[in-house]
Amino acid sequence: MREWTSRTFVNREYQREFLNKYRKQNTSCFACHMACFAYLKVPDAGESQAHCLNYYYLPAATKYYGHTLERDQAVSDSIVLANRLGLDTTNLSGMVKFLNDLYQAGRIAPKPELPVDKVGSRQFIQKLLSAMATRTGIGNLLSDGAPRAADHIKDGWESCSKYFPAHGAAEHEPLRNYPGIALLWALDSRDPVVDHHQYVHLGIKYQQAYPEPYKLASEHAKRIAAEVFGSEKAIDHSSFEYKPEAVLHAQNRSMVINLLVLCDWIYPIVQSQMTKDRSGDTSFESQLLSAVTGYHLNEEELSHVGERIWNLARAIMILEGRSRERDCLHESFFRERDGERAIPKQDFEQAKTKYYQLRGWDEQKGWPTVRKLTELGLSDVADKLQETVALKDS
Numbered sequence: 449m450r451e452w453t454s455r456t457f458v459n460r461e462y463q464r465e466f467l468n469k470y471r472k473q474n475t476s477c478f479a480c481h482m483a484c485f486a487y488l489k490v491p492d493a494g495e496s497q498a499h500c501l502n503y504y505y506l507p508a509a510t511k512y513y514g515h516t517l518e519r520d521q522a523v524s525d526s527i528v529l530a531n532r533l534g535l536d537t538t539n540l541s542g543m544v545k546f547l548n549d550l551y552q553a554g555r556i557a558p559k560p561e562l563p564v565d566k567v568g569s570r571q572f573i574q575k576l577l578s579a580m581a582t583r584t585g586i587g588n589l590l591s592d593g594a595p596r597a598a599d600h601i602k603d604g605w606e607s608c609s610k611y612f613p614a615h616g617a618a619e620h621e622p623l624r625n626y627p628g629i630a631l632l633w634a635l636d637s638r639d640p641v642v643d644h645h646q647y648v649h650l651g652i653k654y655q656q657a658y659p660e661p662y663k664l665a666s667e668h669a670k671r672i673a674a675e676v677f678g679s680e681k682a683i684d685h686s687s688f689e690y691k692p693e694a695v696l697h698a699q700n701r702s703m704v705i706n707l708l709v710l711c712d713w714i715y716p717i718v719q720s721q722m723t724k725d726r727s728g729d730t731s732f733e734s735q736l737l738s739a740v741t742g743y744h745l746n747e748e749e750l751s752h753v754g755e756r757i758w759n760l761a762r763a764i765m766i767l768e769g770r771s772r773e774r775d776c777l778h779e780s781f782f783r784e785r786d787g788e789r790a791i792p793k794q795d796f797e798q799a800k801t802k803y804y805q806l807r808g809w810d811e812q813k814g815w816p817t818v819r820k821l822t823e824l825g826l827s828d829v830a831d832k833l834q835e836t837v838a839l840k841d842s
């Protein structure tokens with residue numbers, strides 16, 4: 449887990465080197481025994497704890513400085529300052545690439561408050577984070593996030609859509625190659641992968657050359673997908689077939705882990721490095737709940753609770769204007785770009801229809817029906833929604 453969340457995968461040897469050079473110890477959220485954060489100390493560049501996308505500036509800084517101490521200080525600045533100023537490194541990851549693209553395309557020019565001709569340098573990252581936190585100059589625009597900034601920059605979305613495919617958050621895994629992830633993105637209100645790591649890891653890990661112990665043989669991945677999601681097609685990335693079913697299952701379970709305040713990096717335990725056949729134990733949340741509270745809900749009952757929460761969240765989104773049309777990705781994802789394949793629009797829309805049907809929702813609008821909400825014990829939510837929108841009865 450520690451190496452995993454430090455992004456020290458194969459083909460990223462320089463990330464491993466950085467980590468091993470500066471990691472003083474492992475550290476964790478509160479008392480979590482996994483301790484998946486690294487506590488880093490880089491000379492003359494402060495101290496921080498980091499994992500995953502906290503290392504967002506490493507590629508740009510490596511390109512700018514090569515493998516030097518200055519590169520490492522720039523990376524440390526990017527983490528320490530973001531933590532100090534309360535800025536989101538997942539979004540910054542896309543923001544840095546977005547700004548670099550805009551500069552390379554001649555759409556923005558270097559300014560003293562933001563030297564975009566020096567992306568990768570200490571100077572650039574310090575000025576960017578400071579300008580965003582204090583809303584100075586262009587930082588005022590950028591502090592609302594790259595998607596809102598792109599609305600104000602000529603042809604800004606040509607670059608922005610590469611990194612921000614839907615609903616204003618940064619891309620986490622390549623949507624074009626993974627229909628299930630594309631569907632998750634379209635149906636959520638933010639980057640969905642932060643709540644669905646287990647589905648994503650199961651579906652992707654076996655396809656990529658991850659090092660031991662993270663490597664997952666395809667026969668294990670397919671068997672686990674069939675056991676947990678109902679079909680091995682859940683992780684077959686050649687089509688949208690069975691993705692609505694898998695996504696629905698993953699969404700309900702993601703609500704459960706949030707409800708129980710469990711970490712998405714671990715739960716549900718879909719797979720394990722401790723078992724011979726790599727099977728996890730997806731009933732573990734139920735067992736924990738019983739052990740801690742004495743309140744007994746089996747897996748199916750917990751998933752039902754997750755379904756109720758998902759419907760409630762959808763109701764809130766509907767009040768904010770969400771509908772089938774807005775369960776979307778940026779149009780550019782349905783076209784080929786830079787040699788990357790297009791997502792087949794018709795298949796995508798058909799998958800959405802199937803998803804709404806499975807949810808018991810109105811497939812034209814993408815809204816829960818009165819009958820569905822009543823069935824879930826949420827008739828008061830239906831009444832509230834009916835004050836604003838006309839729900840179908842069934």
Ligand code: SF4
Nearest residue numbers: 476477480482484711
């Ligand atoms: S709670 Fe999750 S993110 Fe935090 S240390 Fe544990 S495994 Fe890592």
